[in-house]
Amino acid sequence: MDNNIQDYLFDLQGYLVLENAISSADLHEMNQWIDAHESYVKEPWSTDGEPKKKGRWIGHIETHTYNEENGVNFQSIIEGGPVFERLIDHPAWIDLVKKYIHSSANGLSIHENFLNVRGPGGYLHIHCGGHVPLSYLTFRQNNTGEWMVGQINVLMALNDIGEGDGPPVLIPGSHKCTEIHPRLEVDGRGLIYDSVSGKPAGTAIAMQEMYLKAGDVLLFTDAITHGSAERTNPGYRRTIVYRYSPKYVRERFNYQISEELLRRLTPERRAIIEPNAPRRPPSA
Numbered sequence: 001m002d003n004n005i006q007d008y009l010f011d012l013q014g015y016l017v018l019e020n021a022i023s024s025a026d027l028h029e030m031n032q033w034i035d036a037h038e039s040y041v042k043e044p045w046s047t048d049g050e051p052k053k054k055g056r057w058i059g060h061i062e063t064h065t066y067n068e069e070n071g072v073n074f075q076s077i078i079e080g081g082p083v084f085e086r087l088i089d090h091p092a093w094i095d096l097v098k099k100y101i102h103s104s105a106n107g108l109s110i111h112e113n114f115l116n117v118r119g120p121g122g123y124l125h126i127h128c129g130g131h132v133p134l135s136y137l138t139f140r141q142n143n144t145g146e147w148m149v150g151q152i153n154v155l156m157a158l159n160d161i162g163e164g165d166g167p168p169v170l171i172p173g174s175h176k177c178t179e180i181h182p183r184l185e186v187d188g189r190g191l192i193y194d195s196v197s198g199k200p201a202g203t204a205i206a207m208q209e210m211y212l213k214a215g216d217v218l219l220f221t222d223a224i225t226h227g228s229a230e231r232t233n234p235g236y237r238r239t240i241v242y243r244y245s246p247k248y249v250r251e252r253f254n255y256q257i258s259e260e261l262l263r264r265l266t267p268e269r270r271a272i273i274e275p276n277a278p279r280r281p282p283s284a
């Protein structure tokens, strides 16, 4: 797509769809990784005899969820092998991400990276919007109008996501909306995340379902009002999300990157994963 058209649409809508962004060979490899870890999808949590459920570890990858209906997140999936490393600076989106985050001024980092598997009944609640005072939900520099997007989510479809598959949903343009979405308004105040209605984001007013083919990518500002519809079909939705931010935004859960991965990363990828190398005295 012409760059000017792409910039216009990203500014206007707050999202872009990049069709056929991921090769079928890479898709196959990632789907094989999921197939090989099916037991973690069926049995995501361990208790170790304690009442509280805990994530399970696969090397440096941990199973996690925000709410159980979201399905299973395999956090720090960049540790899962070369195919996941290639996504760090994937040519289909890295230049767009750099432009919109304005990486020449802000640097670049990944705030969170995970693979999500979501089955029947799974969904996300509505969250975010132009009313939210979160530091990383910036979009433009107010005085000059230059790009200054605080967080870009790159959501990759690993299988086809259509009607009933629990597609991502969003409200085009809502990153600029000053009114609070009615479902995020409680006693006249705006929530970041709907923790009250118990309803899937897909049922909220003005939501648009985003259907994707395997290999398509939904690139969106985290400031947009979004979530996902309920999965009503059998089977599992498979996605990956890499959230890019200025280097000043810290890694969300502070997962420590393994030495093996750090050694293996190309300089370009390492600069994104570890934008500030640790400084220690020579003896430490």
Ligand SMILES: O=C(O)CCC(=O)C(=O)O
Pocket (backbone or CB within 6 Å): 124, 153, 155, 166, 167, 168, 169, 222, 226, 227, 228, 229, 241
């Ligand atoms: O899982 C989805 O469809 C939406 C994911 C989401 O909310 C996000 O990546 O920020």
Ligand SMILES: [Fe+2]
Pocket (backbone or CB within 6 Å): 127, 226, 227
């Ligand atoms: Fe989100």
